[in-house]
Amino acid sequence: MLTYLTAGESHGPELSGILTGIPAGLHLDIDEINTALSARQGGYGRGNRQKIEHDQVIITGGVRHGVTLGSPIALTVKNRDHAQWSEIMNPTSPATPENTLRKVSRPRPGHADLVGGMKYGHRDMRNVLERSSARETAMRVAVGNICKQVLEALNIKIIGYVEAIGGVNADSSQPTQVDTIVNLIEQNDLRVTDQSQIEPIHEMIDDAKRNGDTLGGVIRVVAENVPAGLGSYVSWDTKLDAKLAAAVMGVNAMKGVEIGDGFENAVHPGSQVMDEIDWQEGQGFSRNSDHLGGFEGGMTNGMPVIVKAAMKPIPTLYKPLQSADINSKEVKKATVERSDTTAIVPASIVIESVVSIELAKAITDTFDGSNIDRLKKQIADYRQELQNF
Ligand SMILES: Cc1cc2nc3c(=O)[nH]c(=O)nc-3n(C[C@H](O)[C@H](O)[C@H](O)COP(=O)(O)O)c2cc1C
Numbered sequence: 001m002l003t004y005l006t007a008g009e010s011h012g013p014e015l016s017g018i019l020t021g022i023p024a025g026l027h028l029d030i031d032e033i034n035t036a037l038s039a040r041q042g043g044y045g046r047g048n049r050q051k052i053e054h055d056q057v058i059i060t061g062g063v064r065h066g067v068t069l070g071s072p073i074a075l076t077v078k079n080r081d082h083a084q085w086s087e088i089m090n091p092t093s094p095a096t097p098e099n100t101l102r103k104v105s106r107p108r109p110g111h112a113d114l115v116g117g118m119k120y121g122h123r124d125m126r127n128v129l130e131r132s133s134a135r136e137t138a139m140r141v142a143v144g145n146i147c148k149q150v151l152e153a154l155n156i157k158i159i160g161y162v163e164a165i166g167g168v169n170a171d172s173s174q175p176t177q178v179d180t181i182v183n184l185i186e187q188n189d190l191r192v193t194d195q196s197q198i199e200p201i202h203e204m205i206d207d208a209k210r211n212g213d214t215l216g217g218v219i220r221v222v223a224e225n226v227p228a229g230l231g232s233y234v235s236w237d238t239k240l241d242a243k244l245a246a247a248v249m250g251v252n253a254m255k256g257v258e259i260g261d262g263f264e265n266a267v268h269p270g271s272q273v274m275d276e277i278d279w280q281e282g283q284g285f286s287r288n289s290d291h292l293g294g295f296e297g298g299m300t301n302g303m304p305v306i307v308k309a310a311m312k313p314i315p316t317l318y319k320p321l322q323s324a325d326i327n328s329k330e331v332k333k334a335t336v337e338r339s340d341t342t343a344i345v346p347a348s349i350v351i352e353s354v355v356s357i358e359l360a361k362a363i364t365d366t367f368d369g370s371n372i373d374r375l376k377k378q379i380a381d382y383r384q385e386l387q388n389f
Contacts, residue, residue, distance in 0.1 A: 001020065001021050001361075001364075001365075002019075002020065002021030002022065002147070002357070002360055002361040002364045002365075002369065003019075003020055003021060003361075004017060004018060004019040004020070004143045004357065005017065005018050006136055006139040006140065006143070008079075008135075008136065008139065009089060009130035009131055009133075009135075010079070010129070010130045010131070010133035010135035010136075011079060011081055011082055011084075011085035011088070011089045011130060012079060012082060012085075012089050012091065012130065013078070013079060013082050013089075013091070014076050014077060014078045014079055014082070015076070015077045015079065015135070015136065015138055015139040016074075016075065016076055016139070017074070017075040017076075017139040017142060017143050018072050018073070018074055018075075019062075019072065019073045019075065019143045019146060019147075020072045020073075021361070021364055021369060022062070022068050022070070022073055022146060022147075022150060022360075022369075023068065023070065023150065023364070023369045023370060023371055023372040023374075023375050024067075024068055024069055024070030024370060024371050024372065025067060025068065025070075025371050025372040025373055026067065026068040026149060026150060026153060026372045027066060027067055028059075028063055028066055028067070028068060028146065028149060029149060030057065030059070030066070032145060032148075032149065033057045033142050033145045033146065034055070034056050034057060036141050036142070036144070036145040036148075036349060036353070037055035037056065037057060037077065037138060037141055037142060037145075038054075038055065039346075039349050040055070040137065040138060040141045040346045040349045040350065041053060041054075041055060041346065042189065042345065042346070043189060043190065043191065043343075043344070043345020043346055044189045044190055044201075044202060044205055044342075044345065045205040045208075045209070045215070045340060045341040045342035045343070045344070045345070046340045046341075046343065046345070046346070047338050047339050047340045047341070048338060049081060049135075049338055052080050052081045053079070053080050053081060054080065055077050055138050056077070056078075057075055057076070057077055057142045058075070058076040058077070058078070059073065059074065059075055059076075060074045060075075060076060061073060061074030062074060068372075070370060070371070073146065075139065075142050075143065077138050077139055077142060079135070087099040088100070088101060088102055088126075089130070100124065102126065103124040103125075103126060104124060104125040104126045104128075104129055104335050104337075105123075105124075105125065105325050105326050105327050105335075106323045106324070106325050106326075106332055106333065106334050106335045107125055107323055107324075107326065107334065107335070108315050108316055108317075108320070108321075108323065108334040108335055108337075109315065109321050109322070109323060109334060110312070110315030111129070111132065111315040111316065112128050112129070112132035113125040113128050113129055113132075113335075114326075116128030116132060117326065123326065123327075125326070125335075129337065132252070133252075134252040134253070134343065134346075134347075134350075136252075137251065137252065137346070137347075137350040137353075140251075140350055140353050140354060140357075141349055141350060141353045143353070143357060144350075144352065144353020144354060144356045144357050145353065145356070147353075147356040147357045147359070147360035147361075148352075148353070148356040148360075150360045150363070150364075150372070151223075151356060151359060151360055151363075153372055153375075153376060154363065154375070154376060154379050155225055156223060156224065156225050156226055156359065157178035157179070157223070157224045157225060158178065158221065158222070158223040158224070158352060158355065158356055158359070159178045159181045159182055159185075159221070159222055159352060160219060160220070160221040160348040160349055160350075160351045160352025160353075160355065161181055161185045161191045161192065161193065161219070161220060161221075161348050162185075162190055162191045162192050162217060162218070162219060162220075162344050162345060162348050163192075163217070163218040163219065163220040163308065164217050164218040165190065165192075165201050165204070165205070165215055165216075165217040165342060165344050166201070166204050166205075166208070166215035166216065166217060166313075166342070168197055168200060168201055168204065169194075169197075169218075170190065170192035170193065170194040170197035170198075170201060171192060171193050171194060171220060172194055173193060173194070174220075175193060175222070176222055176224070176290060176304045176306070177222075177224065178222055178223075178224045181193060181222060189345070190202075190345060191345050191348050205341055205342055208341050208342070209318075209341040211319065212317055212318035212319025212320075213313075213317060213319065213341075214313040214314035214315075214316070214317060214339075214340070214341055214342060215313050215314075215341065215342040215344070216253070216310070216311045216312045216313040216314075216342070216344065217310075217311055217342065217344035218308060218309070218310055218311070219308065219309040219311060219344065219347060219348045219351045220306065220307075220308050221305075221306070221307045221308070221309075221348075221351055221352055221355045222304050222305070222306055223294075223304065223305040223355065223359060224304050226294065226300045226302070226304075226305050226359065227300065227302065227379060227382060227383055227386065228285075228299070228300055228301050228302035228386055229299055229300065229366070229382075229386070230299060230300040230359070230362040230363065230366060231243070231295075231298045231299045231300060231362055232297075232298060232299060233297035233298050233299060238298065239297075239298025239299075240295070240298055240299065240300065240358070240362050241259050241293075241295045241298055242298065243358050243361075243362070244257075244259070244305075244307055244355060244358050245257040245259070247354040247355065247357065247358045248307060248309045248351055248354060248355070250354065251309070251347065251350050251351060251354055252347075253311050253312050253314070253315075253343070253347065254309045254310065254311055254312075254347075254351070255310050255311070255312045256308075256309065256310030257307065257308070257309055257310075258293075258307070258308040258309075258310075259292070259293040259294075259295050259306070259307060259308075260290060260291050260292045260293020260294065260295070260306050261273075261291045261292075261293070262293070262308070264291075265291055265292070272291075273291050273292070274291070274292070275287035275288060275289045275290055275291055275292055275301075275303065276288040276289070282387075283387065284386060284387040284388065284389060285302070285386075285389065286302065286303070287301065287302075287303050290303045290304055290306065293305060293306035293307065294306060300362075302386070305355075305359070307351070307355055309347075309351050311343075311344055311347050313342070314339055314340050314341070314342065314343060316336060316337050316339035317334070317336070317339075318336055318339070320333040320334040320335070320336055321333070321334055322334070323335070363375070363379070367379065367382070
């Protein structure tokens, strides 16, 4: 079973991950994982933390001479910033007045601080902040990129990018070809397809920063050449669109998920929404449009899988909102922790990663995922079978 777990605090020594269920025999491209990690650190509107970190993955299990063994893959990403926090975030040395400085007692509205403190009984909400921080998503990107490499071996392409920032749409063309999207988004530091929107968005982000404010946005993921029939209609918990929605909502700050034209579909009659079925000699069945984002009955239908995510603005504001001190109970401004103005660009890589994980999981749930060459053969045979259906 393909599954993963991450551990590690934002300013702790490192992030750790264990990923199981990756087929044996996959030639892992470590540079590709590191490229994804560095893409997660980039993008206009990020804070200074990214100048400190140079994320690189270290693999300590499950891979030999660059080839996966089928055993659990153990991963590490070091936190360079830990050097500044080595006393305060020391995992084992007993607490003293000196190493418990930088306590957090004024919770940030919109962050996990207050409720996390209440639930776990932390009087220093740094204990919450350190793990609820999106620093953890660096490990999800490393794990997700390994899954993306499984997809690539099966000729499935995937990309996550930015559709809109702070209410400005920069994706008027809504492409469904991954190569076209990659070509367009690589031309700018916002990961958007519409170059004409770059300057106004830069200005909007600069303005937000000057005002101590933050911005959210919309992310779009497209996966191409996904075979029909992943997931199942038979039970609620076998539906792959539902699993994708849960994985996307599991990413920090995501507050909405849409499959295909989800919300837009709700306002049109069925005749304008359903994707008409076509059949062609040598190609088999396809659809004339993709309003349903490649899903019918909780199963992929062979059209591009399209998933969108709505990200709320970053909760940490340099011009902080009202909070109340959990010790004195005085109403005061919230704590300020070093922060991004917008993290929509890195978040698009995180969303691409979690969608890659769910697709790789659906494939290895459906076919024998012990060995990559056997898996490739099964998928090729299955594609052939579908073509002749
Ligand atoms: C890539 C990424 C970077 C983020 N950076 C920050 C940040 O710098 N400051 C901040 O307050 N929140 C940041 N967030 C959002 C918080 O992690 C998130 O809002 C918080 O954990 C509370 O969870 P919730 O928004 O899902 O309720 C980031 C999220 C992502 C996906």
